[in-house]
Amino acid sequence: AQSVTQLDSQVPVFEEAPVELRCNYSSSVSVYLFWYVQYPNQGLQLLLKYLSGSTLVESINGFEAEFNKSQTSFHLRKPSVHISDTAEYFCAVSSRTGGFKTIFGAGTRLFVKA
């Protein structure tokens, strides 16, 4: 069975500092990996995804994540955060053999301080 572990429930960071939100998954098959972002009182929005090909994927607002198959990780990074990045971030995994059922992590709350 697939599972997703987000190692930090909350990550406080100062504005313009770098940040890494950690995500590990367990699966014995090829997977698709996602990061979703949820701003207060809103639904989830796709931030970035890994389907195949290059293991480094990027979003339009400066986030990036690297698929590491040997470490079964998909950590999310940003070199310099803004106040507006304050949100909840969810890591998720799905697979063809799992019927594309999406498994979510418990979420990491990123809090950017001025």
Added chain:
Amino acid sequence: EADIYQTPRYLVIGTGKKITLECSQTMGHDKMYWYQQDPGMELHLIHYSYGVNSTEKGDLSSESTVSRIRTEHFPLTLESARPSHTSQYLCASSEGRERANTGELFFGEGSRLTVL
């Protein structure tokens, strides 16, 4: 730009009332889902549908029911609301065609329900 819509966004009702949360998508997706999310907490899948007239219960037991009479519409109903039903309900959809399916989900903005 959202292609999946939920109404109402916010609802405050008394105990015992019947409520229906509406969800519609314009992307032609076969698969639709309802998630329950308490504030600051993880997502729990409560219902899903892989097509018209197909509905299944999710991982978290829920007293709500759903229907899928049209591809684009997936309403959730509570026959008799209780304070324990207070939560945020998120609707989502995904591509159903085998070759295009990756598990990527498209979410509505959510319906926040408060039962007094």
